[in-house]
Amino acid sequence: MTLRQDIHSSGIPVLCLSCEARHRGVCGALEPDHLAQLAKTSSRHNIEPGVELIGDAEAVDCYSNVLSGVVKLTKSLSDGRQQIVGLQFAPDFLGRPFKMKSAINAEAATAVSLCSFPRAAIERMMKESPEFVHRLLKQALNELDEAREWMVTLGRKTAPEKVASFLLMIARNIGSSVDPAARSACFELPMTRADISDFLGITNETVSRQLTSLRMDGVIRIENNRRVTVDSMSRLERRCGGRGATAV
Amino acid sequence: MTLRQDIHSSGIPVLCLSCEARHRGVCGALEPDHLAQLAKTSSRHNIEPGVELIGDAEAVDCYSNVLSGVVKLTKSLSDGRQQIVGLQFAPDFLGRPFKMKSAINAEAATAVSLCSFPRAAIERMMKESPEFVHRLLKQALNELDEAREWMVTLGRKTAPEKVASFLLMIARNIGSSVDPAARSACFELPMTRADISDFLGITNETVSRQLTSLRMDGVIRIENNRRVTVDSMSRLERRCGGRGATAV
DNA sequence: GCTGAAGGTTGATCGAAATCAGGGCTTAGG
């Protein structure tokens, strides 16, 4: 296949041509002229694992598309207890329209590349393109669904079920498989055991034990502490606790 | 269900004149002509406690404003474990733009009155009024914030902290006080002990014990199992576990 | 090389909340 800049792609900024956010992300809502306008103000960043995004001076007051990597959103209690309240994968949109009172921290879980825009540019897009707001709404509702799904996991699942559910979620998000209903998956865990425990509301010791248990039972294989292979997704699914059934 | 158009109120439908949703709810985004158009398709319902809203034949495929009462949103696992993933108070907007894959049940926790609209009418509003979509986005982001706040509670707080946090949240939503930063509050619990336990991810026995404990310590008073009085909000707050601090 | 820190695993013990069980109060209905 050839990637040409001809009459059909005229107006679409070069940088955006191969960008995933233009297809599945919020930029997909924009007409070429709006896209060009926004692209002019954009800048790309590569972030090291562990670096704070919000609260960090250079990232403050801007919005970003996640181009690659995983960003974790966390909330903390004053005594240090922490909970991860969201994970953002490409091509999610990062940053909040309107001011938010709620204190959320964003941190690169893996190496992350971002396409950032100044706050003003995004706000202008929201005024000029109803379709853009529409897309933001879709993303917000999607995140809401995910958050509620995890509320069930946090509130009502056992530790073994939590860990299995986590692996399943990761596999579906970054697992190497063309087929969405793949029978097997292989992926790199995007976070440490401590992060996983903060996501699941358990301790890292318990995470470790449950991973060992899954490994012993032949449900998963682990290399280098990070690389996980799931041979039978359905076997993993069976360990996640009854999947959401809406009554009869 | 014919609505009279009142010339003296600038085209604002009579029914909407005193409606809270027109001020703080999604209808506040609409111009009088759009509001009139939407109002023509609206219908009011009174729902008994315990009645399912989504999944119920008559309520399916429609959107509603909550005018009074409390609606609980729940998700269940196939083995019966249940988690309440959201509570909607007036003037929240109920129902989901775009279809959702995720199975969520909505049920009246208390007696509830709704102002309902057919799906088509809402979708038309979303096309015609960017401001309306904007308002939906705001509501979605608000619910997302709340969901994430509860993820911290579910994942990282102890049972005593969970119950205290619940009481505080209820007090702030339906507590009888003009002052938002009131020193005291009095309210009717909108749900049973079993519901509260499904909201907090604990058992009803534990909820009961923690309420007793708070009562013994003089933090709250309880009448008729439902009516709760909080004399010192700050004392209750101190029992909620460290309030969200964003590092440093 | 050595050293220390960070991440991970495993074992022993402890404790908070679940589970099991019983009993009280209120309300609806025969």
Add this chain to the structure above:
DNA sequence: CCTAAGCCCTGATTTCGATCAACCTTCAGC
């Protein structure tokens, strides 16, 4: 009246996951 069903409270016991502690591996820096 009596009975049964909800809802709520409390006590006894159990259990799952937290906590405490030790040890391993890897890696960066001296």
